[in-house]
Amino acid sequence: MTTKLIIHDVDENIALGLKRRAAANGRSTEAEHREILKSALQRPRRRPFLEVLASMPDVGRDDDFEVRGA
Template sequence: MANLTVRNLDDDLVQALKERAAVHGRSVAAEHREILAKALRQPQRKTFAQVLMSMPNVGLEADFARMEDSEPVHVSG
């Protein structure tokens, strides 16, 4: 396995990594590996089916019925 050294990180970022590692019960190095693995190994694009499945249920089809205008709108140009 390879080693990775990351230089010039903001102190706040390092602190956030330490805190996140503690919450997950991991070492800082293990948390760093997990973050990198999740960011780089997951598919970069969702399929159309995945996008559709992730859409929340927002109501019944009847809730989105089109209402007919009583008078047509005319645009002059």
């Protein structure tokens, strides 16, 4: 099922940018708009914290993190 989406009061520069981007990608303005919405809404919002920790390089020594003077 598809739904029509109508957007009013778009800044002229935004509309022109959309037309230029569509032309550069070989798509109609409408198809470009659909692609932008799809891309924005389907990407993951955040990486899980454990994934961020796991991606950190293994550098330094454990004693770099010792509490001194406690």
